[in-house]
Amino acid sequence: MKHLSPGQQRVIADKAFGVRRLCLEFITAAGWGHIGGSFSEAELLACLYSEILHLDPKKPDDPRRDRFILSKAHASPALYATLALSGFIPVDRLFTYCRLDGLDGHTQRGQCPGIEYSGGSLGTGLSYAAGIALGLRLADNFASRVYCLIGDGECNEGQIWEAAMSAAQYRLDNLTAIVDYNKVMAKGKMSDLMAIDPLRDKFAAFGWTVIEIDGHDLAEICLAFHRAKYLEMNGRPIAVIAHTVKGRGLPEAEFNYQWHTHAPSPAQAKAFLADLNRTYSRNEKFSRKLVAPKDGGLEAVVTADLK
Amino acid sequence: MKHLSPGQQRVIADKAFGVRRLCLEFITAAGWGHIGGSFSEAELLACLYSEILHLDPKKPDDPRRDRFILSKAHASPALYATLALSGFIPVDRLFTYCRLDGLDGHTQRGQCPGIEYSGGSLGTGLSYAAGIALGLRLADNFASRVYCLIGDGECNEGQIWEAAMSAAQYRLDNLTAIVDYNKVMAKGKMSDLMAIDPLRDKFAAFGWTVIEIDGHDLAEICLAFHRAKYLEMNGRPIAVIAHTVKGRGLPEAEFNYQWHTHAPSPAQAKAFLADLNRTYSRNEKFSRKLVAPKDGGLEAVVTADLK
Amino acid sequence: MKLAYAKKPLREIFGETLVELGALHPQLLVLDADLNTSSRTVLFKQKYPDRFIQAGIAEANLFGLAAGLAAQGYVTFPSTFAAFAARKALDQVYVNIAYPKLDVKIAGSYCGMTATECGPSHNCAEDLAVMRSLPHVKVCDPGDNRELRAMMHAMMATPGPIYFRVSKVNAPELFADGHEFTFGRGHLLREGSDVALIGTGFMTAVALGAAELLDREGISAAVAHMPSIKPIDEELIGKLARQTGALVTIENHRIYGGLGGAVAEVTARDYPVHVDAMGLGDTVFEAAPLQDLLRHYELTPRALAARARALTQRKRRASAA
């Protein structure tokens, strides 16, 4: 069982912080994006892309690579930022987010290196990931593993349970589902809107091995994935239930559904960066001057033509 | 807690036998129908319509009635036969099954008294039943209960789990789901195609009270429904997992997916009736001479016009 | 004619009208799938918490619940994004609502390209075609705030399933107070003899703009607005076909089976004339702000005027020959 050295811890923590900082920057520049779900998954992505996934930015299509599927594709900003900080795409590309010919608001397969899945419709990613895992088996590829990150609200979708049932039937222990259990969906608390507890029992009853962790604790996260990879190869797919804080790192956004999908103004963004620096006792700056975009919408287009 | 007198037992057993005999007759006459799933649910329906459901054939739309939803609507023959033997429709109506202006191959809301739900697309019935249960609550109707019969293969459908999750969230203890757990779906055994075990754990993990019974034992069935009605009003919806035998009563059809959807020839039907009489030590006859229909299909229609 | 644009987006009027109807109709219920502050059903939730049902992120169940409730005599308004009504839950909409003709009014918000930055997973350029292909379902796309409000009032007097579009767009003010909506009725907004531009939803604003541009070059373009796509105003289509002999449709939707398709089906059956359908081709609406999408996919007054000009020239050549 592998443990994290202080050095590794620092590298991952830096990446997680960088993800949050970059998300703030390019979401503000785009005037659109999901902060809550991006910040709750930052440590999970940082660990996966630093320590767990077998991926080579120079060979993003290597058949023997691990596959990562972000089923909760609305939280793509954190994934894009992670890819940028892991050498898959240049940081500048992040600032094309939600622009024509830029990065999609959710995810588009093949749009940039490292994106395997066209997502955005919640509930569809785990089936797709199970299909990949099945495909790897049929191709006798026992080197690659498939990781699928799903939302807790997303677990309301019946298709998640169809996929869970089939992954157990197919004995896909090369598949690991990670639930970003941040307790909040788009418009409120899970418990108020549509509770999924006891989530461990649900996955267990669907034939999965369940590992429950603190989704912001780097050591716990890496340990869980190592366990999933080396200890639990018993025919059962593995569910890692990661208890997280939606909007983690921003006092105002934490567990606050109003920051599920909302872009800060440049001024707010500055204040948020200060919050981040305080929370993680750092002193980083934005890489560029932020301006909020404006969309004149239908009126602008029609009146311009009539000029 | 109410127990069944020998007299009541006989009435229900007669109805269950009558359902099987009638199904054989009109499925043969229609040349189409689902025997396996109709025979596995015969005792469940006979108990519901004899002892449990508050229904008056003379007032089929009474707002204070109980509601019964057959989510596994392909097994409508047993329901139609039960309605006929319970005074909702004349027995002759059964012989319009699958004819134009006749009874639908699945179920159509309002097509005949006692049919509440347009079904046939598996997975949709429990949501609909939950909607009814919720509607009764909103109308302060605490007299009526909602019963929804679903298939075991139908439990593959994610929508069943969406409905289960929401019924628990809404605390619909006026809703009882019954799973006709006959171990076989359309094309084979559940365990080979897509297993749902441990089913009790699944419903429990989704917040339901679970009662497991022998779905052919009249006393157990009635006891379970009385428990559901009088003892378990604790905010949790109730799942009655009824272990049954697909095709029950016909040695050739039992647990045999080939009789999931298949109509016997008149000769076979005769032999099957003999089997039924043997199994249930009776000596009943068909009410009419059976002839198999024939469908000339496209060719017949085109050539006739060209005559 | 200079158009004024509404201060409030269509979705706000949707929410406000639900509240208004809630007061008039105690049997009205609203169902949500974790989108109420986006769709603005939140206004109804705040006013009538007991008649607001939260179904979570489970659209199949959302429509199943709405059907079961409607079967008990309620009029239900299940609401989600157009993509998830027309795609995710189509089976439930068909089998539990359309086929049994239950009293369910389906609001598809963020319709067409108006999910904007959400991209192709949320933009829905097929909802009109999909809903029109179902039996018993009325299909509508309101042109402005007053029309949306009138449409929702009309729904309460019209039993059976209805699908209508909502968006976060600030629509042009096409109509005055007291505007009436009738299923199957369109509106002639501008007379014209050379060509007729037919719009639905807020795209009618683009048609009016194009008519003005055409007017400047001496081409007389009629403009009709079709808020009701099924049933559609066949009489008005016939009138325009006879008067102009050349129709151009424009819609916030793919060009297969939507407004353009509905108009072509009518003209082909009864009034064979040219119909040029503008909208999205065989592709998806990418993620971008609305103004960029309108320009990129050439759904602007200029682009429409160009297509209309070409069609009138073609018509002239044809009649000359």
Added chain:
Amino acid sequence: MKLAYAKKPLREIFGETLVELGALHPQLLVLDADLNTSSRTVLFKQKYPDRFIQAGIAEANLFGLAAGLAAQGYVTFPSTFAAFAARKALDQVYVNIAYPKLDVKIAGSYCGMTATECGPSHNCAEDLAVMRSLPHVKVCDPGDNRELRAMMHAMMATPGPIYFRVSKVNAPELFADGHEFTFGRGHLLREGSDVALIGTGFMTAVALGAAELLDREGISAAVAHMPSIKPIDEELIGKLARQTGALVTIENHRIYGGLGGAVAEVTARDYPVHVDAMGLGDTVFEAAPLQDLLRHYELTPRALAARARALTQRKRRASAA
């Protein structure tokens, strides 16, 4: 011309051709949702058990699995009833298959009215309109066994999503051995000058029968078969429009946005002529044997001949005036 009818139903050829293609293409996989003996994918299952995937009664997952497998380089054939491909799993078909253009070939069996006794919950009179409204998806309805086989071979040489119809109908033998299928190509089966009858799928047999009836009364009817509905053969439609000026389409589908809609969209754009669309109206296909459904919904040679006759008379009156 007396038509012979195939001994084997279309679904049998579907199963046999899957086996044939399985031998040629090791990357071909078949997925089922508990319907393999009905769809006849069971033939592939028996021959290639390791390349047959049983998804259970869970159509959303069926298409998600098929997409994930296709993303790894497999060509997948997920198969279920048309109703559950076009309705139950439309979101997955759109977002995971059509939008990313994955190599998934979707067989919709029991299409149109051919679920017969299953009734409205299974009969699917909207699959062509629904699939046609999606981006990047080719849509086909084969006319006979040889064409289905040729179509499936063509699919393996055509990357991207394809939806095609299968049924348990014994189709007329329209074509000889070696018949070729090309996407976007239709076939003129019979020349004619007064009216053109355009069919798709096995309904083309009805068109041929109607042409014969019309011939007996001196009306010259051309008959075209359109196995490829998207893309559709615009050239052939144009040719028929110019030659006859009067088209009647017939399809095993509702008349909104299917074959009739696709033809009307083409003629309205480029060759304005009358197009009368025959198929199911704004209702459902009830449960009954096929022969009774064809007669009840008036999809017979006699009924088509009557509509064609009326249209030619109308055309004559118009040109006389």
